[in-house]
Amino acid sequence: MAAGKADLEVSYNYKYFHRTGVERNAGMILLANASESKFYSPETEYVDSLESSPAGRDAYNQMKMAAFNGGNIKSVPSRRLPMYIFKDKAAGETEVYDGQSMMLFTFTEPYEAQEWEICDSTATILGYECTMAVCDFRGRRWTAWFTPEIPVQDGPWKLSGLPGLILAASESSGQHAFTATGLQTSEREISPVFCKDAYEKTDRIAMLKALREFDDNPEAGINAALGIKVTVSGGIKVDKSLDYLETDYR
């Protein structure tokens, strides 16, 4: 996959729900130029960059130890949201890295712009006039707000193909939403994933099914992943109404 320079850097807030039903917000970055883009979690990239070298692993372990001793283990960066979406329009491919902290997956699928229907509604986001568009994509109904003022046909996650940058997108159940929080011109490199080996090759449906299996029975999943026996008194509560960005695996 080509590694060119971005023209544009956009930060998004990604609102989603942890399997326990707790709302979470993650800062995400989109680096894009006319033909390719990278949408990722900078926190995951930071951990991947540490894990990719022995010195980095040492530093990361020290960080974890220090935080553990200091009683603030939650402040240590982790792969809370392991997500990278590389869209390469010229090659017609989308390279996906996804999963959760204990199960990391990667696969390549054909690049696919959604079939959007442009509506009349408008809104202003970050000072840009945006137009509404809707589409159905892999089991969910998405509403997006894009601005023709920024001629980059891209957006958060796999969303793209509108005649302008997508600054906000949400799906109808309210479980997932992306909102741009900042944007600027950029010359940052669209660099590949640091630690590719940590991500297991699979295909999309297999990944979603594996994640479902884990989330439906997290104790068994944790035991299998760590090779130890973990029992949580009363069990880990799971909100069964929640689902992933794509639901067409069911």
Place this chain on the structure above:
Amino acid sequence: MALVLEAQVTVGGTVLEGGTGEPLPGASVILRNAEGKIRKYTSTDANGAFALQSQSIQGYTLNVSLLGFAKQTFSLDSVSLPLTIVLVPATTALKEVAVKADRIREQGDTISYNVGGFAQAQDRSIGDVLKRMPGLDVSNDGRIKYQGEDINKFYIEGSDLLGGKYGIATNGISHDDVGAVEVMENHQPLQVLSGISFSDKAAINLKLKGKAKAAWTFHGEAGAGYAWQPEGAIWNGEVFAMAVMPGFQNITTLKSNNTGDNLSGLATDFFASRRETGLSRYVELALPGVPSLKAKRTLFNRSALASTNSLWKVKNGELKTQIDYTFNRAVAQAANITTYFLDGGNRVVTENRDGRDRSHSLSGKFIYEVNQKTTFINNTLRTNIDWDDMRLNVSGTLPNGQSASLPDYYVANDFKLIKRFKGKHLVTFRSDNEWESLPQTLSVSLGGSKLGQHIGDHAFYTHESAAYTFSVKGVTVGLEGGVKGYVRSMKSELSGMADFPDIQGFSTVVSTNYFTVYATPKLEYWVKRVNIILNAPLSFAHYTFSKALANRSELYFSPLLSVNWKPNNRFSLTLRGSSGRSPMNLNLIQPGYIMTDYRSFRRGVDDFYTSTSQSVSANIAYKHTRRGLFANGMVLQSWSHLPYTMAQQLFGDYIVYSYADAASDGKRLMAMTNIGKTLYFMRGSASVKGSFSRNESHLISQADAVNSVGTGWSLGASVNGTPLQWLGFDYSFDFSNSRLAIDSSKNSWLCGIENTLLINIMPHPKWEWRIKGEHYRNELTAGAYKNAFLLDTKLVYKLSKRIELSATIDNILNQRSYNYTTYSELSSFESQRRLRGRELLLSISLRK
């Protein structure tokens, strides 16, 4: 009804780059109807081609746009298909909103600031940008504080090249070469102590951009011009070279100017601990005071700095050398005219003072350090030579001339070894040795007579210690024991004092020596969110003095307790308390008279005293990184008890300062707060700060006890940002108010106000225009104010990425003096001071 043709129209074409004719893939193509609604859209393929199907194109327009190119819009009514569209490169004017997730990022105990997110067009060095990052505070000499506390390390790409002299870097490294600034909270620089000893200080690490790594980077500036006062040529030049490579780092810089910037401060070691040789100057000659304006307005100087710093990674350790030379020559003039309104006609006393101070300083530091998980070794050799020559002439009613030569020679070697074994056991050995010589010569010519004061003062200090520390389940217990030895001798001689044949003691020889044995038990409790440290040093000291004083033995105990609570990542609270007895400043033991300037003498004590003091303080810090909010506050209360009190007495025209055998209690209260916040909407930040202090002390004047209370408070605010692509600003406001009350008579409050506004206009990417105004309003006596307004401007032309030309005019209004007169019932007082006049400077700056 017209017949509608049900046929599809194909709007197709090719998009090409202007100039090269190359096809442009990825361009956005939008077809809009007469109402402006989007009907169809696509993007160009690899060949720059596009095709859209539409049922009608009547009244339709086509937009073609691509980031980095000027947008094209045209009506489809008047064109022939297929289209060939040429896009011309242009900067797309994006309404930028700083990318948030990246501007400040927090990872564990490390906060990372994106330099690009805070830099403004007028910034040069990384220090200029650090000032704008909330939570960080940078003083003019380059000293950095994080949340109100000094940092404990300054790293460049993880290596500590400069030690405490990091002012060279903050004022030298171009912000363009730095990608991110990392603040590491609770930084423990010694790997052997990791997990054993807690640090409440933060360290800074500069992450350089790729282009600044693994190669030498250079930048330089040369400027020349003309000044209206003092009339003549001015210059300002700088060369800065930096290499940051895996096994070698170097920073070398040369600077010189006569534009009011004293470069001596840049080589200051901010981490230097107090010299244990404990010598201080008796001669107190100083240039005439200057008005409370920015130093650049009042300093008439010639200054130079040469500094070279290298670091080599050798096997397991690092070898570092730091060599600095600074020079500063300052001149100052002052005139005071006092008129006494007397019945028999006015009496006018004039005093014109004219001084020159020339100081050179040469220092070298050679360090070998091994910083590993089980071993820490550091040997530091420091040498320092200062020369300070001062000349001060007073003409007018009481003419006199003074000149002083005040060199200083200092050599020190510090060695430290720490070994960690069996996980959490530590042994530490230290050996520190220092030697200093501080000769002082003061010559005074007064009404035909010549006086000469000579002082020879030298001291040697040695300190050897061993410590053992171990840690179990969050409790660290340590015991340090050692010995200290100190030998000092001082010789003072005053010649030409014929007026007072009956006073003895114009020549003195004193020696003050001590030998100390000490033990310091240390307890550190570190559990979850609380860290408690207790130090209880106990020492036995034996003092031996030359003839005049009897030898003494003393026991000192000075416990210190500190508690830090960090309930979460955002909040931190530290409480400290200490109490103890300490020996007096040995410089004060001196039974003779020493002339400190042409009209003052100092007489020391002829006995040995110990003082006691207590202090309590609280520090509180809060941060919310995602919101860019940083706040901190500090309160300190201290009490001191001295068994002696400073006294002042007049002998004819002379003032004699001495010490009386009377107890003196002092009290001090200090409070400070600082709040900083990012302003994302305009890529800026704002901060508010405040302080309060109250100082109570005693003095004996003409045999009467005088109680004085100084109270002061200040408020400051600053805001900066780039609200428009072509407009940036930086505004600050400072207000201070102080009062001195002596016994029950209270002087009135005197305030000072300072407003500074800088506006930066960038009408074109190559041009930049800056205007800066400074307004001062200083209260001289109750209700009488002195205003001063100074205006500067600068025009910058960026010839290329590497070359920049600029023209600066400072003090456009050519304000040459700061004069004022104050009146009382019986007299008037007129003060005249010079300011640097209008200055024109043309500069070229180059970078590699």
